[in-house]
Amino acid sequence: MSDLFEKPVPDDASARKAAPAADAPLAERLRPRRLEDVVGQQDALGPEAPLGRMLAHGRIASLILWGPPGTGKTTIARLLAERVGMRFVQISAIFSGVADLKKAFAEASERRKLGQATLLFVDEIHRFNRAQQDGFLPFVEDGTITLVGATTENPSFELNAALLSRCQVITLARLDDDALEALLVRAEEAEGRALPLTPDARATLRALADGDGRFLLNLVEEVLTLPAGAVPLDPARLVEAVRARAPVYDKGQEGHYNLISALHKSVRGSDPDAALYWLARMLQAGEDPLFLARRLIRMAVEDIGMADPAALTQTLAARDAYEALGSPEGELALAQATVYVATAPKSNALYMADKRAHKSARQHGSLMPPAHILNAPTKLMQEQGYGAGYRYDHDEPDAFSGQDYFPDEMDRPVYYEPVERGFEREIAKRLQWWTKLRRERGVR
Missing domain, CATH: 1.10.8 (Helicase, Ruva Protein; domain 3)
Known part of the structure; x- marks a missing residue:
């Protein structure tokens, strides 16, 4: 159902044969009758492009045509079949089931005996479940059909690996x-x-x-x-x-993940203008503003962290403001938070420290804390040495005892390594000072 269009070519025999009725919709009347007349897809159809090379050899391999609506998937499949002399059979995964597939396979098998190859075009192929997709495999492998599937969704996520391994994915671009x-x-x-x-x-x-x-x-x-x-x-x-068109965007599918990825990476890349653009794109497409607020909070702790601790406060406040005001007024609070996190100094030192700490915790299992930092509320615990030797930091010079707080069986690791940006510059100075004091006091 994804097509490109052109004015019928009078001297083309196939065009004359397939010419639509005069009262057909304009889109149908301008449908291309030759591959050369498909616009906007030179990267797929040009002489050095994958399909161009296949046509030069007079054969078509099984394909997955991946691209947004209206980029020519159905038309290209039909014209490919015509160019190499194959019978074109079209089904839709939305309206077809196992019985329709079996019928198509049986007819293709009979025509193969008569020397005619079949190109089976499956629109919205990602709508078939995994078991149905597996059903294509033996017929693709033995050459009963050449499969051309069309999808608007990322094949890596929506098609199983076995089917993908037998097909070449051709990406069609949105028309420029x-x-x-x-x-x-x-x-x-x-x-x-x-x-x-x-x-x-x-x-x-x-x-x-x-x-x-x-x-x-x-x-x-x-x-x-x-x-x-x-x-x-x-x-x-x-x-x-004319009717306004909502941007192509499915909150449960790849468009959702592509745009939130673009927003997050624009923030990480300190580009407030790009971040505002992707925020606006998602809001206009109907994304849940509170989902965006939660993602901004995540950016504050993942990509900024201690370089600007106020980023977390700003993003939490934006969420609260949106909950209080709703749309559209509350969306301005999300925009403010977006600009704040995009222009804040960046550091993932906290994020990486947390990952290192979790990895270490998994590796070392259930080691006990050192006895000197354990409370000793009972006589038995006191006799076991709980709390013995603990030094109260506020009573120490510089309010720092320098004692070791890791399990006795562990060498002292370093998880948190602040960067020389934003507030983490000050934190780095403090950590260096405390490390110097530990050395001077003979603490590991």
Whole structure:
């Protein structure tokens, strides 16, 4: 269902044979009839690209076409089959079950006996469960079918390893501005009229499509309902005239993880502008603001830590502010916290120290604390030496006894290594001073 489109080519026999009805939707009428007319996918279809090299040898291997909606997955699969002389069979994982697959395999097997190869195109292949995906394996392996699956989700997460190992993954890009403009020109040629849009509105129309060629042409059809000779629409009037499109984003799927990763890495990289952009993208797509608040809290402790302890206070306050105000007012508190953590000095010293401490705790098991730091509330415990030799730090010079607080069986480790940034500069000086005092007092 993910397609690109072009104006039918009159001298192409296959185009004449497959020409859609005159009253078909614009997206169908502009569907490419040749691979050369697919726009925006040169990295996949060019002569030196994976599919280009396959076609040069006259054969197609089993493939997974991975890309956002409206980038040409179905059309490319159909044209590949046509180019190498294979029978094209299409099913959808949303509407098909085991019985449909068995039927497709049986028909492909019979046609193979007659010398005709079958390209089985499975749209939304990630919708099949693991067992159903395994069902393709023997038929792919023995050549009964050449499988071409289409998915908008990351195959690494959604397809099992056995199936992936038998297919080449081809990544299709969301259509860029030039590709979308090419589709607008084709639409105008097909309709015999220019779109009634100002240059800025034309750019806005491409932006509204969000990289989806099919959706762009659906928007064009809405624009073309305006009478010929109408005053060109400016961006504001265009947005009123067409349905707004929510960004491609599934809170339970890869889009969610991609954007939160972009936000987190922008903060870690001290880029407040990029961080604000990704925050806005997620909020506009309907992400739970409290989820974002929790992630900001995590960033404060993971990527800033003791370099600026106030970052944790700021992010906790932003969460509380959002809970008190709700949207949209509370979102400004999230923006403030985002800028704070993005511009704060960075250190993962606390994060790494915590990991080292956990690793050490697992390695050393259930070692007892040294006796001198144990309380001795009973006579028996006093007789066992609990608390013996403990030195009260407030009574010591510099309020520092320098005693060892690790188990007797452990060499003293160093987990926390502050960096020379932010508040950790001061902490590093304190640690160096205490280390010097320990040496002078003969403590390990």
